[in-house]
Amino acid sequence: MKETDDFYEKQEQPFKEVLLSLKEIILRQDKDITNVLKYGMPFFCYKGKMFCYLWIHKKLQQPYIGIVEGKHFD
Numbered sequence: 001m002k003e004t005d006d007f008y009e010k011q012e013q014p015f016k017e018v019l020l021s022l023k024e025i026i027l028r029q030d031k032d033i034t035n036v037l038k039y040g041m042p043f044f045c046y047k048g049k050m051f052c053y054l055w056i057h058k059k060l061q062q063p064y065i066g067i068v069e070g071k072h073f074d
Contacts, residue, residue: 003037004035004036004037004042007037007040007041007042008020008023008042011056015056015063018063019042019054019056019063022054022063022065023035023042023054026044026052026065027044030046032046032047033045033046038050038053041053041054041055042054043068050068051067051068051069052065052066052067052068053065053066053068054066
């Protein structure tokens with residue numbers, strides 16, 4: 001099993017289902033998007049450059065998409 005798959009499998013419901021759905025939505029956007037595990041969380045790379053990641057906010061207990069270098073997004 002890949003490290004990224006292991007990350008998703010360890011999550012409790014309903015977070016597991018939400019994170020897996022977000023993963024599929026992100027990966028469907030372009031064939032050059034890949035999913036890798038960095039810093040213990042799933043990151044998504046476009047042509048090798050990290051652009052977003054998935055995580056669960058500890059205090060709020062909500063899944064979210066973090067944007068790497070969000071200042072560059074229009």
